[in-house]
Amino acid sequence: MSEQERFDFVYDIGETLLENGAEIKRIETTIRHVAEALELKEFDSFVLINGIFMTARLKDQTVQAKVRDVPISPINLGRIEQINTLSRRIKENKLTPFEARARLEEIKAENFASTPLKIAAYGMGSASFCYIFGGTVWGSLGAFFLGLVLACFMLYLVPKFQMSSIISNITGGFLVTVLAGILVAVFPTLRLTPLVSGGIISLLPGVAVVNGIRYLFDGDYSSGWGQMINAVITALCVSMGVGLVLSVLNIF
Numbered sequence: 135m136s137e138q139e140r141f142d143f144v145y146d147i148g149e150t151l152l153e154n155g156a157e158i159k160r161i162e163t164t165i166r167h168v169a170e171a172l173e174l175k176e177f178d179s180f181v182l183i184n185g186i187f188m189t190a191r192l193k194d195q196t197v198q199a200k201v202r203d204v205p206i207s208p209i210n211l212g213r214i215e216q217i218n219t220l221s222r223r224i225k226e227n228k229l230t231p232f233e234a235r236a237r238l239e240e241i242k243a244e245n246f247a248s249t250p251l252k253i254a255a256y257g258m259g260s261a262s263f264c265y266i267f268g269g270t271v272w273g274s275l276g277a278f279f280l281g282l283v284l285a286c287f288m289l290y291l292v293p294k295f296q297m298s299s300i301i302s303n304i305t306g307g308f309l310v311t312v313l314a315g316i317l318v319a320v321f322p323t324l325r326l327t328p329l330v331s332g333g334i335i336s337l338l339p340g341v342a343v344v345n346g347i348r349y350l351f352d353g354d355y356s357s358g359w360g361q362m363i364n365a366v367i368t369a370l371c372v373s374m375g376v377g378l379v380l381s382v383l384n385i386f
Contacts, residue, residue: 135231137192140172143235145200148179148186150242151217155209158183158349158357164221171225183357206364209341212246249289256285256336264332273328276317280310280333300371303337307375310334315383330376337372339365
């Protein structure tokens with residue numbers, strides 16, 4: 135494998151980690167170790183939550199540089215763990231560069247959670263938080279249904295119509311609240327607030343807020359504030375969708 139190919143491989147590892155929501159310091163540490171194992175000279179990197187900058191000096195004394203914008207994406211811990219394992223095996227010289235490249239492509243293609251499992255997780259999360267927020271057992275069943283509908287919307291309709299995160303969050307909050315209102319109208323014993331709170335829980339950016347605070351405490355202000363702003367915008371979009379429906383319901 136040539137120096138150019140090794141450089142591109144290291145960049146691919148960093149980009150894949152970032153696309154799957156890995157921590158900034160974890161990405162920088164991983165690609166630095168892999169670059170050392172692949173004998174890239176004068177290697178340097180700068181990672182933000184939405185981009186990677188990498189440089190290295192080749193044997194002919196030319197400087198190779200690469201920059202790419204990476205949209206903020208949901209976290210996939212399974213893929214992050216597999217890439218970390220791959221980087222350790224590269225560092226320990228247990229894989230050749232060609233074997234490592236093939237393994238990375240396998241990891242990128244691997245599905246770590248089936249769609250039915252994701253839908254079930256949406257439903258269970260909504261039901262659990264509905265109960266925590268003061269809902270009854272019947273209310274939790276209603277929230278479970280809302281979670282299933284939201285999961286189908288986010289996993290099937292959003293990719294099909296290529297909705298942006300802003301539109302999908304507004305529409306998701308709107309859909310959940312409309313369905314919650316219908317459930318309350320049909321079953322008057324149910325309470326609207328726990329239903330809506332549980333139904334939209336999968337849209338709320340809890341992990342993004344925690345990561346943003348961690349980056350700020352680590353002194354990475356650009357990534358920290360970027361993550362916090364993304365979380366605030368997400369929360370505002372969800373609340374906008376919920377608020378529109380609640381305003382109409384209050385009128386009637």
